[in-house]
Amino acid sequence: MGLSQALSTAMSGLRANQAAMSLVSSNVANAETPGYVRKTTNQVQMSTGTGVQTIGVNRTLNEYIQAQLRTETSGAYYASTRASFLNNLQSIYGDPGSSSTLEGSFNALTSALQALSTSPDSQSTRIGVINAAQSMAQQLNATSQGIQGLRNSAELGLTNAVSVANNALTQIASINRQLQGNPGQDASTAAMLDQRDQYITQLSQLMDVRVVPGNGDQVSVYTMSGVQLVGGSDAAQLSFNAQGTVTPNTQWNADPAKSSLGSISISYANGGSIDLISSGSIRSGAIAAYLELRDKSLVQAQAQVDQLAAAMASALSDRTTSGTAYPPATPAPPPGTPAGFDLDLSGLQSGNVVNFTYTDTITNTQHSISIIRVDDPSVLPLKDNATIDPKDKVLGVDFSGGMASVLTQLNAAFGSAGVQFSNPSGSTLRVLDDGAGGMADINAASVTKTATSLSGGGPELPLFTDGGHVYSGTITATGSQQTGLAGRITVNSGLLADPSRLVVYGPGTPAGDTTRSDYILSQLKSGSFSYSASTGVGSNATPYKGTLLGFTQQFTSLQGNVAASAQLLSDGQDVVLNTLQKKMDSVSGVDIDEEMANLLALQNAYSANARVMSTINTMFQSLMQVI
Structure with a gap:
């Protein structure tokens, strides 16, 4: 091997070492950066047979684990969003045994009625019943307001989620376009791929997504149900027609003429559009949780307290x-x-x-x-x-x-x-x-x-x-x-205005008559009534039948169990997600110790190449002196 050839080989080694050291430095600097994938140089032997050439940058990525991670991310955000709302609903219902609950207010009302039946001519016991009845009504009012507040939060959550999703879709398509004009596998390309993956991960937090690779570094993004979100350089746009304040009477309906709540639709550059709610296209992620809560779980919770209010009113007034x-x-x-x-x-x-x-x-x-x-x-x-x-x-x-x-x-x-x-x-x-x-x-x-x-x-x-x-x-x-x-x-x-009407129900009713107070107490405490299956208690074929207190205990217990199950599901989903993230980090993440070892090896290789160049320089000088 001639001196010139040896010098060229050493110089190529230095250039390769410099590129590799630059990536090591970038890896170390971004060790804690979310979504950063470890980079390595792609080195090949030069066509002359001697020396090394850096032809690109590799991302140490396991695409199978990445796909699984996105799926579990959707599931985790669905579960955590739902658990958070249901835990808040549970706090609205109050802690079991507390006086500031529906059950506590109901028991206070029946206790006041028992006192009235003992002393029907007492003005203070009559007022005590009125106050207890008002507390019961106010507890129902507050519970209903709390439920609708959660539904309104879900509606606002959908508004924000659609905005975030649209930004992610636009950015994914934009990066696809940039990659079309930059086909090389250099550091900038790798950085754009990292960035695009981050936007896809952000999208997977909101909905279930499937990524399909295309030519070169292009990708298309679909929902798991097959609705295209991004096709190469074209991004679809989501829209959400929020309807304002949410009330018990505002309900979503697949028929837009009957719907009083916002719906999510997707539109394309060619003019086509799809209603993502009526088509059931979003099955996981935070958006799916918001929809399920707004249109099902919280609607059922409202039906429960409405049924209690209706049954309580009818129990006393219906003949x-x-x-x-x-x-x-x-x-x-x-x-x-x-x-x-x-x-x-x-x-x-x-x-x-x-x-x-x-x-x-x-x-x-x-x-x-x-x-x-x-x-x-x-x-x-x-x-x-x-x-x-x-x-x-x-x-x-x-x-x-x-x-x-x-x-x-x-x-x-x-x-x-x-x-x-x-x-x-x-x-x-x-x-x-x-x-x-x-x-x-x-x-x-x-x-x-x-x-x-x-x-x-x-x-x-x-x-x-x-x-x-x-x-x-x-x-x-x-x-x-x-x-x-x-x-x-x-x-x-x-x-x-006239609490005596709790006792006096007709002309000539004695002041100490207990007929009406006994009737009210009996209906509230012992009356047996049937309740709609829309409350989640019982079924259409076999409706739940029982006392008002029994029904209250049934649906509050049901909500407690649902909230606990939702939290368990969320915790379990977090374990799965964290396990996958650790696997992903072990493959694609930056290990500082490994990078330091690589840096030491690169420094040694750099020193060796520099020594070769120094030796060749000395040999050239000696040769020139001879000449």
Whole structure:
């Protein structure tokens, strides 16, 4: 080997060492930088056969672990977001055993009523009941406000998440374009790849993503459901049409005309768009958690407190009266005369129910019918789940046109079954079968009406109202009166003005009479009621039935278990994510000790190459002296 060739070899070694040392320095400097991938030089033998040439920079990256890490990142952010919200919901419900909970307020109310039944003529015990009832209503109000505050936070979270996602998508596409114009594998290219990976990781925190490599260093990004987010140098854009303040009545619906909450859509440069919520395209990440909380978990929580408020109000104000048999037993009616019941519909409120059962004599099948008074025909027909009893066949009847219209609707619905309706006088509704040997036999009939007065002559009373209005479960175009009731429930202003009405329910009621107070206490403490499956307690086929306190304990316990499970899931997801991150760091991260060892080896190689050059320089000088 000639001196010139040896000098060239030594110089190439020095250049390679300098490049490698520069990367070692960069590795050490970025050891704590999130998303930084360790870099090494890509060295090959020169075409002349001697010396070394640096042709690029390698990133020590395990793409399989990276893909798994992104998947688990989506899962971790979904789980942690959900756990955080549900823990906050649990704090709104309060600690079990505390007086500042729904259960504590309810127990305080029943204790005050027990004192009233012991001393019904005491003004202080009457006021004690009023104060306890107000505390119960205020506790429901605060719980409802807290739930809607969390839903509003989820809505704001979606707004921010969409903004962050759009920035990440734009940056990924921008880096793709830069890489197209910089095909070399140098340090700047490696830095851009790191940066792009960081934006993809940021995106994976918000939604589930899948990265597909393209030609060169290009990538396309999709959701796991197959919706394209980035295609090479083109980025789609997300949009979220936030609707403002969130209330119990604001609900998301796949039909934009019926939806009162924001929806996320994705649009492309070619003009196409997809609704990501209705298509179920986002399945994980913080965005999926926000949607699940806003539209499901927190809606169910609101349904629970609304159901409690409605059941509590109805338990005290609803009176069910059985129909009067017709025809009378004496004188005995002629054989084959249609039989049934007369029902007094005076005072029937919108949302009140007429019930009757009849047997289809042909199939020997018994049918239970609930006729619900409706004053807004736009809501008709009602669904069968308008009542809690799964056996009920529900018929909404428009009462706005008077009794003649009511009869027309009822006979049209049941005439073919052999059931007949008529109005013999006033507000009486007569329901009859078609006589002996006919198609139907009427078994029973009753009407449930809401008491609207504090002095109606019976123990029933509207102790709790819907913001000053009677609660009767009315259904209108804006929804059921029950929705959001917990946030509106108040104590009847008439009782605030005259607490004696807790005892005096009619003319001449003695001051020491305990009929009404005993009734209120019995209904609240011992009354058994059915509750909707929308609360998460029970099911449509087998609704939960129990006392008001039992139902309260059921759903608060349910929420506690859900919150605990969500936290366990989040903790478990964190363990998986941390394990994968450690694996990723062990492959792609910077080990300071390893880098120092590499630096020492490079320094030794640099010294060796420098020594060779020094030796060659000495040899050249000696050769020149000889010449």
